[in-house]
Amino acid sequence: MAQRVRGVVAAGKGEPVRIETIVIPDPGPGEAVVKIQACGVCHTDLHYREGGINDDFPFLLGHEAAGIVESVGDGVTEVAPGDFVILNWRAVCGQCRACRRGRPWYCFDTHNAKQRMTLEDGTELSPALGIGAFADKTLVAAGQCTKVDPAASPAAAGLLGCGVMAGLGAAVNTGNVSRGDTVAVIGCGGVGNAAVMGSRLAGASRIIAVDIDDAKLATAQRLGATHTVNSRSGDPVEAIRELTGGFGADVVIEAVGHPETYRQAFYARDLAGTVVLVGVPTPQMQLELPLLDVFGRGGSLKSSWYGDCLPSRDFPVLVDLYLQGRLDLDAFVSETIALDQVEEAFTKMQKGEVLRSVVML
Template sequence: MAQEVRGVIAPGRNQPVRIDTVLVPDPGPGEAVVAIQACGVCHTDLHYREGGITDEFPFLLGHEAAGVVESVGEGVTDVAPGDFVILNWRAVCGRCRACRRGRPWYCFDTRNAGQKMTLTDGTVLAPALGIGAFAEKTLVAAGQCTKVDPAVSPQAAGLLGCGVMAGIGAALNTGDVGRGDTVAVIGCGGVGDAAIAGARLAGAAKIIAVDIDDRKLATARTMGATHTVDSRTADPVEAIRELTDGFGADVVIEAVGRPETYKQAFYARDLAGTVVLVGVPTPDMTLELPLLDVFGRGGALKSSWYGDCLPSRDFPMLVDLHLQGRLDLDRFVSETIALDEVEKAFERMQRGDVLRSVVVL
């Protein structure tokens, strides 16, 4: 029998979110119902609310979540009721060409729950990133549940479900930052700060944070940045070169998702260096670069999808690093809020007042 829970609904483009009753079906084959304990307020949720991703309104928002498996459907063996899990939006299939070639982080057939959650009048809800975790309970594919050590706090663990994993993975997985490397991160919101933390974990010798907000630059230093550049008053390309003996950084991570900042990243890297795009552009954006510069500077231009992570590998590892005191996930949590405060959290996010607001249920 379907359960009635409270959830945060985005009813239409640019309309304020509201709390409504959501019907969560019993899990079918390969599915799980998860009781949500905490869920971060991510910019992607705001993009859904604004209609910037799809127009399949109404949406059940929320995806950076952790909680406890309540029940599972037929054939589920990897998780069981009572398991503490982080939800992910890349439940790999194990059968597509990427998975067969040993690159499951590029899986082309990731899975979501087959059944739909609805409003009480039968209106079908589209869960954000196939999760929909601004709710007391949600229905997901069992492969979207990654079991981790329950000693970690839910509000810290849930952030690995999207933004923090994207940033850390951009440094560790996509950028392949190594010991002694110089790294620059352009854009110091939640994802950028996570990239800084990832570069620090990898042993980078110099980590340069670039932003236009003094508050964000100050926070970036607490995450591991060794130098900061205020790009309102300084040319970031020249500043990064000056800080790297005139060469440019080995790895430049662009965490904004704009053509202007991508060009800065492109020209701020060393010859044969790497640019990693982890900031998400909008569909209307285009980029123009001299092809001779692309050829002549060599190196690699990469896009980082979800930090090129494999949740079953990376989530438990990062939780363990946190519990060892080597990765401070709690530092990403600016505030904890109630379910009915999501709209106000969007406003604080847009003003740059918070790194992450986290709904605690």
């Protein structure tokens, strides 16, 4: 029988979000209903509200979540009712050319639940990133549920569902940061600071955090940065070179998604170094670089989508590291809030006052 729950809905471009009654159908084949315990407020949710993703309003927002599987549909074997899970927006197909080549983290045919959640009047909702977790419960594809150790705090674990995984994976999975490497991270919001933490976890010898906000740089230091650069007060490329013996960093992670900061990342890396773009640009942005410089500097220019993660592989390992005290996910939880405080959380996020506000349900 369909259930009625509360959910945070963006009804139109730029409109303040509001709490609506959401109708959740019983899970069909390959689907699961999850009772949400915690969901982080991510910039992507704000992009949805502002029409920056698409115009398929109304949106059921929220996607950085953890909770308990309540029920599953036919054919579901990977999770069962009662499992504590982190939700992800990359349920891999197992059949596409990337999956068949043993690279499921690049899956080209990821999927979500086939059924749609609705408003009470039958209006179909578009769940953010196929999840829609600013709600008491949500319907997802079972492959979007990754079972992890239930001893983990839902507020901390849920952040692996998007921002923390994106940044940490940009360092560990995409950038292949290893022991002794020098790393620079440009942009120290939630994703950038997760990249700092991932670089420390991988054993980088020098981690240089770059931002225009001293408060964010202070947070980066707490999470593992060995040096900080405020790019308002000088050229960050020259600063990074000075801190790396004049050579540039082995890996530079761009967590802003802007042509100017990408150019800084490109020229701040060592010869044969790696640039990783994990910041999300807008569709209008264009990048221009001298092709001779791209050729002559060698190395790798990579994009990192969701930290090139495979949730079934990465989430349990990272939760275990968290429970061992080796990965401080709690440091990303700036505050816990109620479901009706999401709009206020967007304002705090835009002002740079929080790493993550987390809705507790």
